[in-house]
Each structure stands twice: as C-alpha cells, then as structure tokens.
C-alpha cells in the first residue's frame with residue numbers, strides 16, 4: 610500500500626442523499642443477529658475482530674481530526690459535518706467524541722426511571738440551556754407529591770450530576786400529569802395515600818396519628834419511634850418531616866404557620882409544608898419521612 614500521496618485518494622461514488630443511518634445499519638444489524646446464533650467461541654472471534662477493526666478506525670480518525678484541528682477553516686467544516694447523523698453515529702460508536710449533553714441528560718433520566726416508574730411516576734427533559742442548566746418535569750405520582758422535592762434532589766439530581774458534571778442548575782417545571790391515586794389495600798383496608806418513594810407493602814411502618822387529628826395546612830408535632838416529627842395534611846395527603854430546620858438543624862415546631870408555609874422561629878427560613886421545599890434557600894429541603902394512610906390511620910416509616 611502506498612501511503613501519504615494525495616494522488617492515491619480514490620474518488621468515492623457519491624452517496625445517495627436519501628441513504629439514512631437506519632438503512633446503512635440494516636446489514637450490520639442483520640449480520641449481528643446471525644452471529645448471535647453462533648457458538649460462544651465463534652462469537653468471541655467475531656467480537657475480537659470488531660474490536661480490532663474499531664481500534665484501527667478510531668486511531669485513523671483521531672489522527673485525521675488532530676491534523677484538521679491545525680487548520681482553523683477546516684475546523685469549521687469539521688464541526689458542521691459532525692452534525693450529520695451518519696458521521697455522528699460512527700464517531701460516537703468509535704468513542705472519538707463524547708456523548709452530547711442532551712444524550713447524557715437522557716441517560717441520567719433513564720437510569721432513575723425504573724425507580725420512579727415503580728412508584729407510578731416518571732420524569733421528562735423539558736429544556737437544556739447550555740452550558741450548565743437543565744429543566745425537567747416530574748410526571749405522574751412524582752408531580753406535586755409531598756416528597757417530590759426529595760425524589761428530585763436524591764434521585765434525579767444525583768443522576769444528572771453524575772452523568773453531566775457541568776450541570777450546576779436543575780430547574781423543575783410545573784404541570785406534569787395529575788398524581789395517580791394509590792388504590793392498593795393492606796389487610797383489606799384501603800391505602801388512601803403513600804409517599805411515592807416508599808412501598809406500602811414494606812415492613813417497619815409505625816402508627817403516628819389519626820388522619821382527622823392532623824390539621825390541614827398546619828402542623829402536628831409528635832414523637833414516633835424516638836423521632837420528633839411534624840405532620841401536615843393536604844386533603845388526604847399527609848406529609849411528614851423531621852422537626853429540624855435545614856439551616857442549622859434547630860427545632861421548627863414553635864414556628865409560625867401561614868397557609869401551609871412554616872416559618873422557622875430562629876432565622877425565618879420558610880418551608881412549604883406540602884413539598885418540604887425551602888422557599889428561602891431553594892437548594893435545601895426538610896428531611897422527609899415516608900407516610901401511608903390506611904383508612905383513617907397515618908403511619909410513618911423511618912428510612
């Protein structure tokens with residue numbers, strides 16, 4: 610093989626413009642299905658051949674890109690052609706380029722979906738504002754539920770930060786589907802409500818109070834299993850928080866409550882009793898405990 614002479618570059622037939630990625634992948638997919646039926650040793654040989662071939666192509670393309678980067682005009686053309694679906698798919702397959710921010714956010718959401726779906730909820734990507742902001746929407750049982758703040762911060766946010774370290778701001782859009790009513794039963798008694806991040810069927814629930822004894826949009830202070838807690842009610846939904854301010858951990862029970870908003874008596878941080886979110890410093894939130902309401906009995910589970 611003669612290398613290094615541009616005259617050796619073979620003119621390629623012009624690709625039909627309507628040859629899309631799926632059409633080009635069709636033969637590969639069919640051959641992969643065929644190989645999957647072979648015995649293990651044959652499969653391993655094919656995979657080794659694929660890896661060696663990919664490594665060769667990756668090295669060649671990386672060298673090509675390195676050379677192109679030296680020419681500013683060529684860089685513009687390179688950036689533009691990376692947007693082509695076939696070029697992008699090949700460069701991604703060879704791991705010459707990192708997944709896009711959009712792909713990584715979707716991967717992050719995908720990683721927490723089984724957990725959210727097991728509680729009747731979901732999450733969708735609403736918007737990405739590069740370089741550092743993502744807007745998501747919680748759906749189903751996650752939307753507007755008392756623990757949505759916790760679900761968001763502990764599950765979805767963690768996953769997004771893990772997959773996309775450059776994201777520093779995660780905004781939550783309102784307006785997902787209405788919460789799914791929970792209609793399971795425990796010993797034949799209907800469960801009216803259970804925190805979406807909890808499993809009603811689990812063991813370890815502690816009786817706390819009767820539903821009618823919990824004031825609507827206000828607080829009832831109790832000690833259950835050694836935990837000082839605040840219970841609050843919004844129709845049949847009950848929320849439960851540790852009696853500790855997210856600012857300095859001071860007790861909140863002497864705080865003033867105005868229409869579902871609890872004001873810390875120490876430095877006046879304000880909290881939504883429905884979601885546990887801090888309205889003064891949105892990055893913090895009250896420590897939430899799981900709640901289930903069976904008939905008129907409210908039970909708490911400490912995780």
Ligand code: FES
Nearest residue numbers: 854856857873876
């Ligand atoms: S301890 Fe509650 S605001 Fe400071």
